[in-house]
Amino acid sequence: MIKNNDKISANQVSILLFTTMVGAGILSLPADVSKEVGPNGLIAILGGGIVSLFFARLILYLSSKFPTETFVEYTGKLITRPISIVISIILVFYFTIFVSLDVRIFGEVLKIYLLPSTPIETIIITMLFTSAYLVRYGLEPIARMSEILFPIIVIPLVLLFLPTLTDIDLSNFLPFMRVSLVKFFKGMLVTTYSFVGFEILYLLFPYIINTDKLKRSVNSAIISTMLFYMYITFFVVGIFGYKETREQLWPFLTLIKSINFPVFFIENVEGIVMGIWTFTIFTSIYSFHYFATLVLSKLLKTREHSYFVLPAVPIMYSMALIPDSIVTVYKYAGYVSQYMSVFFIAILPILLYIILKVKRLGDKDEEKT
Amino acid sequence: MGFFDKIFGKKNYKKEEKNGTRASNSLKVNLDYIKNKLKDSDDVIYRDIWVGENQQYNLAIVFIDGLVDKDLINDHVLHSLLLDSRQAAPSIEKIKRNLYEVIKKGTITGGDIKEITDLDKCILSILSGDTALLFDGSPEIVIISSKGWQMRSISPPEAETVVRGPREGFTETIRVNTALVRRWIRDPKLKIKQMQIGERTHTDVAVLYIEDIVDRNVLNKVMKRLKNIKIDGIFESGYIEQLIEEDWHSPFPQVLSTERPDKVAASLLEGRVAILTDNTPFALIIPTTLATLFQSPEDYYERWMISSLLRILRFLAAIVALISPAVYIAFTAYHPGLIPTKLTLYVAATRQGMPFPAFFEAFIMEATFELLREAGVRLPVPIGQTIGIVGGLIIGQAAVQAGIVSPLMVIVVAITAVASFAIPSYSAAIAFRMLRFIFMSLAAVFGLYGIMLGFMVVLTHLVVLKSFGVPYLSPFVEIDLSDLSDTLIKAPIMYFKNRPEILDTPDRKKMKDLREEKIESIEDDRRINNDKKQ
Structure with a gap:
């Protein structure tokens, strides 16, 4: 039970992490992973999940050393104030870019599947304003929103695929692991990008009530995300085969288009899936939107994050419209994940960890992750 | 600033500090004070009485005609004071010492009395239907509770009838x-x-x-x-x-x-x-919380399966009441490809030659329906039914035959109306009725995406909302599994061992777990049966 505002429970963290990680990535993940590792997508996702879990726990360990301080404050202690400010500014941009990319991909998909004659600008701006409306109220409503939307997202998506179970050809997953190790690691890296979002753990720690259960909830969040991705990839690759999958932009949606239940009076489930997918994107957008403004407010030492919520909307809007086509969007997304994500997911936590150990900072000594 | 102060400011409200007026020893002074305060009120009755063997003690009673039970005053105040006290007179000594105590404790036979010395409070009590008994030579006033006015008898609650369950409803008192x-x-x-x-x-x-x-x-x-x-x-x-x-x-x-x-x-x-x-x-x-608005007392009196089904039905009804016209608009205007081909063709055929776009059609019908409902509420019952017939049969039928609205639209409106009545709480149903128009407008602009936007905005409002510190959407948020057993479904009664988690109740336990005893009794039965067979 939560009475004091802006504190959330470990269970809510788990759900918030899941809904943040699962975003625009599910559309293209089967194609991306098939490009790199062919039929071994499932194993690559498993590997990516384990890697993500390791780094998520590392980030959690770092922030748990400074239980009352936010990212801006504790990195200031570790790597001097000026560098910390630079990294924080990059982090704000990083989250902002994610909002823009997600909302742009969302707009493109919606334009193709639902609203062919509506200008994409309208879709993007309405989505951003809806997100701003929620984000202004802070972390607690955000966590509750994720809790509400989580079953609405997961249950229908899991059930929708079941009727296609008979179409799966298991030989699509063969040959098993006949891929070079370099390619396999590259594939693992690609899947790790689908887990981006757990960087919010850098910032979350001071806002959690029962921090002792946090490790378990981070584990369950990343493992369930991994299973969810594996579930979708299993169906997509199992039905299309990796050769067909990698040629497509959004194999997930192609599969959805092929599902039909004549008995249930539903000829195609696109409408339903688009509805669910709107929620999926919404959960990622508001989360990144919130944490971008949160870091900014900590940087400028303002009392409330809400001052920055609305001013961020036009920036995100114009950033979302910079790429001229969906191909460029994915090119930019590739750059962001190759450079910025690697930095925030892997390089920064390792760096901070080493400095932490060298400087022997931190409030309490917990056991290692 | 000045403008907002005018609207929200507290300064205009001047609180009158009342310290009260203490009653004096003189009956006349007290009575004059009350008479002065209640002047020009002709329903106030003052009755002077003389009590005692020689009628030497002066008393007065004050009450308001119509608010008091006259029988009580006659039997238990006047009769006691004037007649009974003479038949069994208390000793003169006592009376001389303290007339007030003697009368309060020994004479009045009314059940509920209290004493006050504040004349303003005395007037308030008189206005609430009590009777004041004033004494000469004493500042204390005895207030006899004599409320007894015409009131409605206890009758079944009209807005919340149940098939099984008590029929008593609250009254106005x-x-x-x-x-x-x-x-x-x-x-x-x-x-x-x-x-x-x-x-x-x-x-x-x-x-x-x-x-x-x-x-x-x-x-x-x-x-x-x-x-x-x-x-x-x-x-x-x-x-x-x-x-x-x-x-x-x-x-x-x-x-x-x-x-x-x-x-x-x-x-x-x-x-x-x-x-x-x-x-x-x-x-x-x-x-x-939102979940309690969908509960009806009957859920707990009936067996759990039917209660659970009805709960699910009510939640579905809320969703139908909220979005079905919006879905109609979205599918006919934006996404005919998303519904089955046969249905698309049927909808297209019925909408052939319709003069209005889907949104306008839906809006007219929904507005007409709200109009009929409002008119029906204001009219006396027999005419109200006429309105129903005129509205439902004649307007609906005529509108379809005239080709202004499609028959499917009439069905959608009818289902929406019925669904909105299935929500047990009237005020919650109103919320869904109002939001329906917003969803219709959003669907008219963005189709299905508009409905999703509407959902996200409404959900945002709901996750932010709290009722006295309790999140409005709990127990769907800050999930506790035991609380979920009384939301979308109503679990069997033995699962309600504890009080709801969303409330911070000191005494958590609601009942003893009966399931173990049940298993034991089944085993007992089996043993008895085995014994019989042997």
Whole structure:
């Protein structure tokens, strides 16, 4: 039970992490992973999940050393104030870019599947304003929103695929692991990008009530995300085969288009899936939107994050419209994940960890992750 | 600033500090004071009486005609004072020492009396229907509770009828209502705190809670907010509801109103607070969450399967009432490809030659329906039915035949209407009815995406909303599995071992786990059967 505002429970963290990680990535993940590792997508996702879990726990360990301080404050202690400010500014941009990319991909998909004659600008701006409306109220409503939307997202998506179970050809997953190790690691890296979002753990720690259960909830969040991705990839690759999958932009949606239940009076489930997918994107957008403004407010030492919520909307809007086509969007997304994500997911936590150990900072000594 | 101060400022309200006027020793002075205060009120009755063997003691009674039980005054006040006291006269010595004590303790046979020395309070008591007995030579005034006016008898609650369950509903008299709740809970821990709100109406308001179950945070909030109310008059519990709720922008009710004493009693046992207001049969239950708006007392009286099915039905009804016209608009105007081909062709055929776009068509029909409903509510019952026939049959039929609306649209409107009546709480149904028009407009602009946008905005509003500190969407948020057993479904009664987790109740346990005993009794039966066979 939560009475004091802006504190959330470990269970809510788990759900918030899941809904943040699962975003625009599910559309293209089967194609991306098939490009790199062919039929071994499932194993690559498993590997990516384990890697993500390791780094998520590392980030959690770092922030748990400074239980009352936010990212801006504790990195200031570790790597001097000026560098910390630079990294924080990059982090704000990083989250902002994610909002823009997600909302742009969302707009493109919606334009193709639902609203062919509506200008994409309208879709993007309405989505951003809806997100701003929620984000202004802070972390607690955000966590509750994720809790509400989580079953609405997961249950229908899991059930929708079941009727296609008979179409799966298991030989699509063969040959098993006949891929070079370099390619396999590259594939693992690609899947790790689908887990981006757990960087919010850098910032979350001071806002959690029962921090002792946090490790378990981070584990369950990343493992369930991994299973969810594996579930979708299993169906997509199992039905299309990796050769067909990698040629497509959004194999997930192609599969959805092929599902039909004549008995249930539903000829195609696109409408339903688009509805669910709107929620999926919404959960990622508001989360990144919130944490971008949160870091900014900590940087400028303002009392409330809400001052920055609305001013961020036009920036995100114009950033979302910079790429001229969906191909460029994915090119930019590739750059962001190759450079910025690697930095925030892997390089920064390792760096901070080493400095932490060298400087022997931190409030309490917990056991290692 | 000045503008907002005018609207929201507190400065205009000047509180009158009343220290009260102490009664004097002289009967005449006291009576004159009361007469002066209540002048030009012709329903006030003053009666001077002489008591004692030689009729040497001067007394007066004051009451308001119509508010008091005259039989009680005649039998237990006047008769006692004037006749019985003479037949069994107390000793002269005693009377000389203290006439007031003798009469208060030895003469008046009325049950409920109290004494006060404040004349303003005395006048307030007279105005509430009590009888004041004034003495010469004593500043104390005896107030005899003699409330007895014409009141409606206890009748079934009209807005919340059940097939199985008690038929009693609250009435307009607070004393009767508190008694109705007391009859359900014979627990000394049931507290009924009474206060008067309204500087002019002095309306009785009672706060009910069970001392060792209630969520203290909620109770303190309720008490604080009630004490903060400064208003000239309270006319219905709706006044209090609007004055104490958290967010008055919200279309959703944050306080549940009910006419049923069993619902109030059950809520008290869950750790909630109830507020009863004089002059209205509607009690308020605090805190209220979205899930409680879908509960009907009957759910707990019937067996769990049918209750669960009905719960699911009600939630579906809410969704249908909210979005079905919007979905119609979205599919016909934007996404005909998303519905089955046969249906698309059918819809296209029925909409052939329609002069209006789908949104306009839906809007006209929904507005007409709201019009009919409003007209039906205002009219007396026999004519109200006529309106129903005119509206439903004639307008609906005629509109379709004239080719203004499609038959499918009429069906959608009818289903929406029926669905909105399936929500047990009237005020919640109103919220869904209003939001429906917003969803229709959004669907007209963005199709299915508009409906999703609407959902996201409404959900945002709901996750932010709290009712007296309790999240409005709990237990769907801050999930606790045991609480979910009484939301979308109603689990068998043995699963309700504890009170709801969303409330911070000191006494958590609701009942003993019976399941083990059940297994034991089954084994006993088996043993007996085996013995018989042998």
